[in-house]
Amino acid sequence: MTSDHSHLPSETALRAKALESLLVEKGLVKPEALDAIVETYQDKVGPQNGAHLVALAWTDPEFRRRLLADASDTAAEMGYFGRQGEHLKAIENTPEVHNLVVCTLCSCYPWTVLGLPPVWYKSAPYRSRAVSEPRSVLDEFGTELPENVTVRVWDSTSEMRYLVVPMRPAGTEGWSVEQLRKLVTRNSMIGVEPALPPEQVAP
Amino acid sequence: MAHSPNSDSGFREMEGPAFRAPWESQVFALICALQDAGKLPPAEWSATLGQEIRLAKERGDPDLGDTYYLYCLTALEKWLLRSKFACRDEISARIADWRTAYQTTPHGQPVELR
Numbered sequence: 001m002t003s004d005h006s007h008l009p010s011e012t013a014l015r016a017k018a019l020e021s022l023l024v025e026k027g028l029v030k031p032e033a034l035d036a037i038v039e040t041y042q043d044k045v046g047p048q049n050g051a052h053l054v055a056l057a058w059t060d061p062e063f064r065r066r067l068l069a070d071a072s073d074t075a076a077e078m079g080y081f082g083r084q085g086e087h088l089k090a091i092e093n094t095p096e097v098h099n100l101v102v103c104t105l106c107s108c109y110p111w112t113v114l115g116l117p118p119v120w121y122k123s124a125p126y127r128s129r130a131v132s133e134p135r136s137v138l139d140e141f142g143t144e145l146p147e148n149v150t151v152r153v154w155d156s157t158s159e160m161r162y163l164v165v166p167m168r169p170a171g172t173e174g175w176s177v178e179q180l181r182k183l184v185t186r187n188s189m190i191g192v193e194p195a196l197p198p199e200q201v202a203p
Numbered sequence: 204m205a206h207s208p209n210s211d212s213g214f215r216e217m218e219g220p221a222f223r224a225p226w227e228s229q230v231f232a233l234i235c236a237l238q239d240a241g242k243l244p245p246a247e248w249s250a251t252l253g254q255e256i257r258l259a260k261e262r263g264d265p266d267l268g269d270t271y272y273l274y275c276l277t278a279l280e281k282w283l284l285r286s287k288f289a290c291r292d293e294i295s296a297r298i299a300d301w302r303t304a305y306q307t308t309p310h311g312q313p314v315e316l317r
Contacts (some may be wrong), residue, residue: 016226031310105253123268158245
């Protein structure tokens with residue numbers, strides 16, 4: 001037979017299907033849980049969550065203090081819950097220190113606050129170069145830092161995930177949380193770029 | 204701090220959708236569900252996946268992020284075997300069953316295992 005089988009999925013898709021049906025059959029996962037997870041990560045969870053936390057930290061010193069002291073609890077208070085056993089740490093950029101996040105082992109990522117990682121975050125070049133030559137990685141993203149700024153690289157693990165709090169851009173005095181969160185991009189919370197300049201967003 | 208959004212970058216060219224095919228989201232959901240159910244401890248998963256990525260590197264795979272869920276799928280199969288939740292023959296047979304189901308189900312009808 002050669003015709004009419006164009007809907008036969010790839011070998012890889014068949015392997016995924018086989019695993020799924022075996023795991024469901026053995027009672028290790030529930031089909032409704034699988035649907036809920038895909039729906040959550042496609043529609044509900046994304047960098048807008050992290051941007052909300054950052055904008056609040058920029059405008060409320062007490063919130064900033066709590067976020068930097070215990071990001072897991074502070075994120076959970078806002079309804080952004082992590083998976084079991086995962087801790088979230090917020091690390092703040094300053095005029096002296098710039099933070100960059102990587103996972104050198106696999107691709108641990110703060111899903112709760114940033115959604116799913118970008119393709120490059122899961123690539124070998126990023127995994128290795130973020131550690132060996134972070135400034136050159138930043139350069140590729142168009143981010144140039146003064147010589148005197150220290151670049152600190154944070155290696156994520158299954159237990160500890162990091163959220164970078166970028167510096168609040170100049171010229172945003174008096175902006176509301178709603179306006180500010182539009183400046184906070186996914187990349188700025190991984191640490192490869194600064195937050196957007198105010199002129200990029202209609203106030 | 205300078206910022207030029209139009210600069211060329213190898214990393215920037217690697218942008219793309221979170222999932223490029225339905226099977227990728229299926230694999231992702233399985234991993235999350237197994238972790239949520241307490242069957243797959245996060246540290247064990249991280250080590251299993253890390254090992255798979257290291258093997259890919261050793262065989263000269265460029266590993267540019269587009270093969271990530273393939274590593275996840277292979278790591279998940281290995282974990283299943285190692286944890287004795289399934290044996291190799293069982294997985295192979297199930298793959299064959301799905302292939303047959305797709306080949307023998309007329310267009311427009313739901314594909315189900317018989």
